[in-house]
Structures are given as structure tokens and as C-alpha cells.
Amino acid sequence: MAMAGAVRCWRLGAGPSSLQIQALSLHMSKTAMGASQKDFESAMNQVKLLKKDPGNEVKLKLYALYKQTTEGPCNTPRPGVFDLINKAKWDAWNALGNLPKETARQNYVDLVSDLSSSDSSSQVKPEADRKQPGYETLVVTSEDSITKIMMNRPAKKNALTVQMYREIMLALEAASKDDSTLIVLTGNGDYYSSGNDLMNFMNIPPGEMEKEAKNGAILLRDFVGCFIDFPKPLVAVINGPAVGISVTILGLFDLVYASDRATFHTPFTHLGQSPEGCSSYTFPKIMGQAKAAEMLMFGKKLTAREACAQGLVTEVFPDSTFQKEVWTRLKAYSKLPRNALHISKQSIRNLEKEKLHAVNAGENSVLQERWLSDECMNAVVSFLSRKAKL
Numbered sequence: 001m002a003m004a005g006a007v008r009c010w011r012l013g014a015g016p017s018s019l020q021i022q023a024l025s026l027h028m029s030k031t032a033m034g035a036s037q038k039d040f041e042s043a044m045n046q047v048k049l050l051k052k053d054p055g056n057e058v059k060l061k062l063y064a065l066y067k068q069t070t071e072g073p074c075n076t077p078r079p080g081v082f083d084l085i086n087k088a089k090w091d092a093w094n095a096l097g098n099l100p101k102e103t104a105r106q107n108y109v110d111l112v113s114d115l116s117s118s119d120s121s122s123q124v125k126p127e128a129d130r131k132q133p134g135y136e137t138l139v140v141t142s143e144d145s146i147t148k149i150m151m152n153r154p155a156k157k158n159a160l161t162v163q164m165y166r167e168i169m170l171a172l173e174a175a176s177k178d179d180s181t182l183i184v185l186t187g188n189g190d191y192y193s194s195g196n197d198l199m200n201f202m203n204i205p206p207g208e209m210e211k212e213a214k215n216g217a218i219l220l221r222d223f224v225g226c227f228i229d230f231p232k233p234l235v236a237v238i239n240g241p242a243v244g245i246s247v248t249i250l251g252l253f254d255l256v257y258a259s260d261r262a263t264f265h266t267p268f269t270h271l272g273q274s275p276e277g278c279s280s281y282t283f284p285k286i287m288g289q290a291k292a293a294e295m296l297m298f299g300k301k302l303t304a305r306e307a308c309a310q311g312l313v314t315e316v317f318p319d320s321t322f323q324k325e326v327w328t329r330l331k332a333y334s335k336l337p338r339n340a341l342h343i344s345k346q347s348i349r350n351l352e353k354e355k356l357h358a359v360n361a362g363e364n365s366v367l368q369e370r371w372l373s374d375e376c377m378n379a380v381v382s383f384l385s386r387k388a389k390l
């Protein structure tokens, strides 16, 4: 809602200390003989420096007091019934009746002073302060109503260890309950993620293979289950190549933004494995049977633009401007009405939830067998002995 003169430019920068000093001086000025024209002008400038949007109700109040101070009681005709914004502004001004200009000026100055005080106590904290503690393989931050979960093993291309699967589940669980509107999953470094850490298959004593395969299937069921059940919009910010499970679960996200440097690779057959992340169901639905088969069975690696053309990716951005463009977009989306967004997400997902859980269970029991196969073991040994890479 734009209100000329009274409320503009909430995001113009000002150091917290100058805000505090000005708020304090405004508070002091209101005590003695009433607000002067100078106080009023200073308050108008102060409004432009507020970092936090005070909301439409307060903006209307400010607008009304501003008009009353500068023009006196409202004496213009009421805007038409469909001119909603101007009607709301007119109503707010008209509600002040015959309030004297001096009182309106004082009230305006007082209101801005209160807003400035609460604004300066909610200044943006530095990145280090926003980082949520307790994660070793992730960096989790919350800002602008967005919780960002960043996989943080760049030297290993963000390969997913058992600890990382568990931490992602914990971070999702926490994010489902925090006050964020959107949740983002992304990767640190040049890769989004190289998929399952193949070291997860190592150091298993000979007699423990079946038990470990079963544990792996339970972990995978729970991990994918978190994405199926997640109640808020999930956004994947694909900063680089993505492999294996980091690709398959994309079918469970609501938005997938990719750098043009990203690739999408699901080499399950080469690894003696089979699809997971509900991709055996979501991929044919998203891209059609033939394209899904080429990816999931024959391991065709897609470029970001190909993945976008096939509907797996929402939009591709040039790598040089990727972060800036994506985060600008997400910050705008995060201001949408939160409850409406969450209810829409849940309505869409609820239609499929039961089916997705059944697919997840089916895929995992097939994989549990696959992990015990010679084909799978040979592929892992080849990679770890550096005979094979994707």
C-alpha cells in the first residue's frame, strides 16, 4: 500500500545507533511543550529509515495523522467502493474528525518514536549470530521468514553421510515448527550434492551386511518420509551438479531453482542400485515415461536447461547472477500470506501422500536387496579404489 509523503521506503539503510539516538530525541521532545514542525519533519524522515514494515494498519494511522497535520480535517469526497486502497486511506483520515493539527502532529511524532524504538531492537543480526547451533554437517540459518538448510561438506561434494541424513531430518523437523514461511535446501561449494556417500557402504563386518542394509532402508524411508510429509513450501536452490538421491527427492519439492552450471544425474544402474526418493512415481509423472526411463534406468545426465524443459526444474539462472536473482525472488515470495501458502501446499500434497508413502516403502525394500548384490558392491569398490567415477 503506497502512501505518499507519510510512509515510504521502509528499507533505506541507517545504523542502529543513529536510529536509537533519533528515537530517544523524539521521545524527549514529546515530553515538554508538544511536537514542533521540526520534530514532525524529523519523524517523517525517521519513517523512511524503518527497516521493519509496520503493517498496513499502522501505515494507515500514520497516513491519517500526516494528512490531519498538513491539511486539517478530511473534507474530500469518499473514493468509490472499488477504489479499496484510497477508500481505506480516506476512512482512516476521516476517522480523526476535528482533531486539532497540533495534536495530530504530536501523535504522529509519538507513533514514529515508538516504531523506531521497536525497529532498532530488531535490527538484522550478523550471519554468525543467525546460524543455528547443533549441526556438524549443515549450516542452518533463518532470515526474512526463510529457513535455509545448507549441506556443508564442500570438500566431499556434499556427499550425504548417515549423520547428514539425520541432521537434515532434524533441521526439517525444526523448520516445520519455526515461524518461517519457506524452507530452502542448498549446497555449499561447487556441488549441490554428489548423493549418497559411498563410504556409507564401507567398514561393515561380513556378518552384518543384511542388518546394515535393513538399517539403511529404514534411514532412507524416514528421510524421504520427511520430505513427503513436510507441511511448508520446500525450495531447492541447486547451486551446482546434483547426483543420486539429491536429484530424486526433487520431485517432492515445490520449487526447484537451478544455476545453469547444475547437472542432474541418477546413475542407479551403473551403481547396481535402483531409484529412490519416490522418483519411480514422480519422474514419469513430471516428465513422461520415456524421459524418466532414460534418466532413471539408463543414467542419462541432464543439463539444467534440459531438466527445466522436462519439468523437473522450475527455472534456470545464469551462474554469475544465480544467488542474487534467486534470493531476491524468494524474499518476495516469503512475504506472501503464510497460512494461505501453507494450506495450499498441504492441499496439493494431501491428494498424493498415501501413494507417496507406499512408493517410498516399495522402493526401499527393493534397494535393501540391491545393496546386498555383487553389482552394487563392485560399483562401490570401483569408485573407492578410484577405478570409476560418474
Ligand SMILES: CCCCC/C=C/C(=O)SCCNC(=O)CCNC(=O)[C@H](O)C(C)(C)COP(=O)(O)OP(=O)(O)OC[C@H]1O[C@@H](n2cnc3c(N)ncnc32)[C@H](O)[C@@H]1OP(=O)(O)O
Pocket (backbone or CB within 6 Å): 155, 156, 157, 159, 160, 194, 195, 196, 197, 198, 199, 200, 216, 217, 219, 220, 243, 244, 245, 246, 267, 268, 271, 276, 383, 388, 389, 390
Ligand atoms: C542410506 C541411504 C541410501 C540412499 C541411496 C542413494 C543413492 C545415491 O545417491 S546414488 C549416487 C551416489 N553417488 C555417486 O556415485 C557419486 C560418486 N562420486 C563421483 O563420481 C565423483 O566424486 C564426482 C563426479 C561427484 C565428482 O568428481 P570430481 O569433481 O573429480 O571430484 P572428486 O571425485 O575428486 O571428489 C572430491 C572428494 O569428494 C569425494 N566424494 C565425492 N562424491 C562422493 C560420494 N558420493 N561418496 C563418497 N565420496 C565422495 C571424493 O571421493 C573425493 O574425496 P577425496 O579423494 O578424499 O578428496
